[in-house]
Amino acid sequence: MSKSNKKKIALKIVIISLILLLVLGIVIFALISCKDNILKQGEITNYTLNLSFDESNNTLTGIQETDYINNYEVVLKTLEFHLYPNAFRTDAVYRPVNTLNYQRAYPNGFSSGGITIKSVKVDGQSKEINVTGNDKNILEVELNDDLYPGDRVLVQLEYVVQLPNCLHRFGYGDNTYNFGNFYPIASIYEQGSFREDNYGANGDPFYSQMSNYDVTITYDDDFILASSGEQLNTTLSNGLKTTTINADAVRDFAFVLSKNFSVISKKTGNTMVYYYYYDDATPEKSLQAGVDAISTFNNLFGEYPYKTYSVVKANFIHGGMEYPNLVYISDSVEDYEDYINVIIHETAHQWWYNLVGSNACEYAWLDEGLTEFSTLLFYRYNKGYNVNIEDSLNASLSSYLLFSEIYESAYGEFNSTMSRNVNDFSGEMEYVYVTYVKGVLFFDSLEETIGEKNFLKALKHYFKENEFKIATPDDMISSFEIVTKRSLEGFFDSWINGKVILQNYD
Numbered sequence: 287m288s289k290s291n292k293k294k295i296a297l298k299i300v301i302i303s304l305i306l307l308l309v310l311g312i313v314i315f316a317l318i319s320c321k322d323n324i325l326k327q328g329e330i331t332n333y334t335l336n337l338s339f340d341e342s343n344n345t346l347t348g349i350q351e352t353d354y355i356n357n358y359e360v361v362l363k364t365l366e367f368h369l370y371p372n373a374f375r376t377d378a379v380y381r382p383v384n385t386l387n388y389q390r391a392y393p394n395g396f397s398s399g400g401i402t403i404k405s406v407k408v409d410g411q412s413k414e415i416n417v418t419g420n421d422k423n424i425l426e427v428e429l430n431d432d433l434y435p436g437d438r439v440l441v442q443l444e445y446v447v448q449l450p451n452c453l454h455r456f457g458y459g460d461n462t463y464n465f466g467n468f469y470p471i472a473s474i475y476e477q478g479s480f481r482e483d484n485y486g487a488n489g490d491p492f493y494s495q496m497s498n499y500d501v502t503i504t505y506d507d508d509f510i511l512a513s514s515g516e517q518l519n520t521t522l523s524n525g526l527k528t529t530t531i532n533a534d535a536v537r538d539f540a541f542v543l544s545k546n547f548s549v550i551s552k553k554t555g556n557t558m559v560y561y562y563y564y565d566d567a568t569p570e571k572s573l574q575a576g577v578d579a580i581s582t583f584n585n586l587f588g589e590y591p592y593k594t595y596s597v598v599k600a601n602f603i604h605g606g607m608e609y610p611n612l613v614y615i616s617d618s619v620e621d622y623e624d625y626i627n628v629i630i631h632e633t634a635h636q637w638w639y640n641l642v643g644s645n646a647c648e649y650a651w652l653d654e655g656l657t658e659f660s661t662l663l664f665y666r667y668n669k670g671y672n673v674n675i676e677d678s679l680n681a682s683l684s685s686y687l688l689f690s691e692i693y694e695s696a697y698g699e700f701n702s703t704m705s706r707n708v709n710d711f712s713g714e715m716e717y718v719y720v721t722y723v724k725g726v727l728f729f730d731s732l733e734e735t736i737g738e739k740n741f742l743k744a745l746k747h748y749f750k751e752n753e754f755k756i757a758t759p760d761d762m763i764s765s766f767e768i769v770t771k772r773s774l775e776g777f778f779d780s781w782i783n784g785k786v787i788l789q790n791y792d
């Protein structure tokens with residue numbers, strides 16, 4: 287072999303090595319970005335929120351860019367956004383606070399809240415501000431052009447949000463400023479129209495698609511911020527903090543501000559669990575409940591794919607409230623066992639509400655019933671919490687029967703249909719008994735019918751098939767039928783729509 291040939295061969299080897307390195311690099315890069323894409327979910331809507339909180343008048347100023355993708359199989363001419371804060375207006379027709387709860391929700395007397403839209407632009411073009419719906423609960427945005435399936439449009443909004451002095455999802459108390467359902471969120475298009483559900487007192491009447499969020503919040507530097515997603519960076523300037531946050535593939539974005547928060551954290555799997563609290567004698571135990579719940583449900587249902595999870599104590603009249611990566615736990619829950627129980631329940635919602643979405647306005651049992659039963663499953667696998675599941679089920683059955691009896695003697699026939707709109711329940715009590723309590727009894731009966739092994743296998747199937755999507759009762763039935771290889775339509779129907787006869791155990 288000649289010298290020049292050797293040179294040529296050497297050159298070839300160098301080129302081939304470089305090509306191999308390049309290919310390897312591309313493969314590694316593809317693998318890394320593929321992992322990121324699990325959370326990006328390909329093409330979903332992106333929200334960019336630029337928020338500034340002014341404590342002196344309890345207002346939040348927002349500049350919002352919604353890079354909206356039409357994920358439906360129809361051409362859209364308009365878009366709709368829910369304006370949930372308007373349910374807190376003085377003259378609201380549909381109110382999140384039941385009159386029976388007024389005193390507790392408004393300890394200093396009624397306080398008004400709402401959202402004022404200052405400007406609307408579509409791809410840079412100014413639009414008329416059209417606040418509509420049957421209770422000023424919807425912002426309708428007319429598009430410049432038809433929006434075809436798969437196409438994107440940029441909707442720019444400017445607004446001011448007034449936070450009421452109300453111990454609710456949206457409002458403030460002595461310890462916390464709660465920002466739940468505070469910004470215009472895209473309404474879901476279904477069966478020929480956008481959902482315009484009102485924000486009433488029954489249930490959690492929210493329903494939304496997975497989206498990505500880039501959020502910047504400016505607030506007084508003596509506040510501590512708890513939020514959905516990952517807090518990337520906080521800077522200080524002129525007595526103000528500015529925090530940037532990224533939350534990918536979540537159904538909603540929420541945050542809580544407090545001057546009284548202490549924070550502790552602990553890692554489980556790939557998730558850092560935070561506990562934001564005040565007035566807790568055993569904060570480590572409360573944090574551990576969140577950690578145990580994430581790790582138990584990871585094993586039972588499928589992996590929680592996010593880096594953060596925050597359990598946040600808050601001024602809130604109900605027991606707790608779920609948002610993606612963040613839950614409120616009410617400081618009004620006095621019994622510590624109940625407080626822990628709320629942490630477990632709200633954590634289960636990360637699977638049944640956020641990761642697997644469902645229409646909580648039409649089938650609240652689908653997430654609430656399963657979440658309640660998941661809480662019982664947690665105790666089955668965490669004996670140290672000393673909760674007797676049989677006792678708990680018996681108590682559920684007795685209280686359900688007692689409620690239906692009292693209801694019948696007072697109002698006539700008791701409607702036990704589970705799949706109905708939240709506004710079709712006569713009140714919060716009936717909603718809770720039919721959705722939560724009957725829901726737990728239903729899932730218990732289902733597990734007894736098909737066996738524990740099949741039951742857990744079907745839940746894993748249901749999770750895997752519907753993660754990041756929206757599931758319907760039919761999707762759930764299908765998972766249970768595929769795993770058990772038997773028809774369960776009649777069984778589900780008798781519980782959900784029919785009148786399964788329940789009676790006390792002997």
Ligand SMILES: [Zn+2]
Pocket residue numbers: 631632635654657
């Ligand atoms: Zn719940």
